[in-house]
Amino acid sequence: MQINFLCFHTCKNENSEEYILQNAPFHSDRSKPQWLGQGYYLWTDSDYFAHAWGELSPRNGKYAITKFDFVLDNDEVFLDLVGNVEDQLAFKGLVDLYAGTLQEIIDKCSNVDKRKDARKSLSNLCVSTVINFFIRRRAFPYIAVKAQDIDSTETDNIPFVTSGNGKKSSLFYPTRQQIVVYEHGKKVLQNSVLHHIQ
Amino acid sequence: MKKHHKDMLEAAKNLLANIPSEDLLDEFLELQENSCGPTVRDFFQSLMSSTNELYGLMFLNNNKDSYAGMYKMDLSEWSIPCILSHSADFNIKSANDEKYHLHPQEMKKNDSFLNEDIDFALAS
Numbered sequence: 001m002q003i004n005f006l007c008f009h010t011c012k013n014e015n016s017e018e019y020i021l022q023n024a025p026f027h028s029d030r031s032k033p034q035w036l037g038q039g040y041y042l043w044t045d046s047d048y049f050a051h052a053w054g055e056l057s058p059r060n061g062k063y064a065i066t067k068f069d070f071v072l073d074n075d076e077v078f079l080d081l082v083g084n085v086e087d088q089l090a091f092k093g094l095v096d097l098y099a100g101t102l103q104e105i106i107d108k109c110s111n112v113d114k115r116k117d118a119r120k121s122l123s124n125l126c127v128s129t130v131i132n133f134f135i136r137r138r139a140f141p142y143i144a145v146k147a148q149d150i151d152s153t154e155t156d157n158i159p160f161v162t163s164g165n166g167k168k169s170s171l172f173y174p175t176r177q178q179i180v181v182y183e184h185g186k187k188v189l190q191n192s193v194l195h196h197i198q
Numbered sequence: 199m200k201k202h203h204k205d206m207l208e209a210a211k212n213l214l215a216n217i218p219s220e221d222l223l224d225e226f227l228e229l230q231e232n233s234c235g236p237t238v239r240d241f242f243q244s245l246m247s248s249t250n251e252l253y254g255l256m257f258l259n260n261n262k263d264s265y266a267g268m269y270k271m272d273l274s275e276w277s278i279p280c281i282l283s284h285s286a287d288f289n290i291k292s293a294n295d296e297k298y299h300l301h302p303q304e305m306k307k308n309d310s311f312l313n314e315d316i317d318f319a320l321a322s
Contacts, residue, residue, distance in 0.1 A: 032234075033232045033233060033234040034234065034235075035234050035236070036235075076200075076202040086199055086200060086203060087203075088242075089199060089203075090199055090203035090206060090207065092242065093199075093203075094206070094207060095238050097207065097210050097211055097214060098210070098214065099238075101214045101215075101222065102222065102223065102226055105219045105222060105223050106223065108219070109223065114223075117227065118223060118226070121226070121227060121230040122226075124230070124237050125230070125237060125238050125239075126230065126233035126234070126235060126236065126237050127235055127236055127238055127241050128229075128233045128234050128235050129226065129229040129230050129233045130238060132229055133225065133226070133229055134210060134213075136225075137213055137217075139206075139209050139210055139213045141202075141206055141209075147241075149235075149236060149241075
């Protein structure tokens with residue numbers, strides 16, 4: 001199945017417009033950990049969060065946004081953790097496999113201090129750890145991952161379920177949806193246009 | 199799950215089974231040390247959860263019959279900045295759309311503003 005959607009990349013407004021257009025998207029800072037792994041990060045569907053990102057440090061309101069078409073013919077190499085339940089379940093399966101294997105190893109670890117540290121770390125297992133482990137071991141068959149978070153200042157919510165025990169569920173909107181495109185998948189980003197500059 | 203999902207999980211299972219335990223544990227600790235972003239628990243919870251659960255609000259004493267009911271909440275260490283970032287002028291809107299006004303003078307003074315389990319008093 002073909003996948004096609006718009007995405008927006010924010011960068012500093014440095015050098016010329018031509019330079020930005022020719023070189024965007026810019027790779028994530030390799031010296032820092034990235035939550036979905038190293039690659040090209042873009043906001044999806046709308047430029048809303050691309051502008052919000054441009055206002056933050058170190059861009060501080062001096063930024064450019066480049067627009068791309070994300071075009072992919074093979075959806076099997078796209079992990080959609082926002083809009084595809086099967087992809088979410090597959091990722092949960094990957095997390096469970098990794099965490100379950102580690103739990104067994106930790107339980108058998110004879111070094112008490114190490115076992116204690118590892119248990120604490122495992123209880124805070126990060127998304128980035130899981131993804132980076134399987135990328136490093138060449139067992140992560142995806143060229144792009146779409147994910148979202150809920151930002152406390154940008155995301156609103158309305159309750160839509162109130163059950164008898166008082167538990168409420170909410171619809172959050174808008175969620176900060178973004179994609180990372182890994183280096184070997186860069187060609188899915190097509191038809192770049194300088195969308196905004198300030 | 200589709201075949202490519204099953205294939206991916208099978209490959210992951212085989213990979214994990216063939217890495218020496220000590221190496222796997224050391225690599226995990228190193229990756230966690232350099233990790234960033236949400237935990238997998240928070241990541242999946244954020245897909246379907248209430249604001250209360252996300253930001254650690256818990257109403258312990260909800261007096262519905264009073265116009266100025268007092269709400270006592272146990273706030274987790276990081277939740278106060280989250281709440282205040284949601285609010286303008288200390289007006290707080292909760293997940294169920296009720297509005298609250300925070301009286302700073304009602305806050306119990308502690309050595310640390312962000313002390314865990316600090317009690318806050320809210321008046322609606």
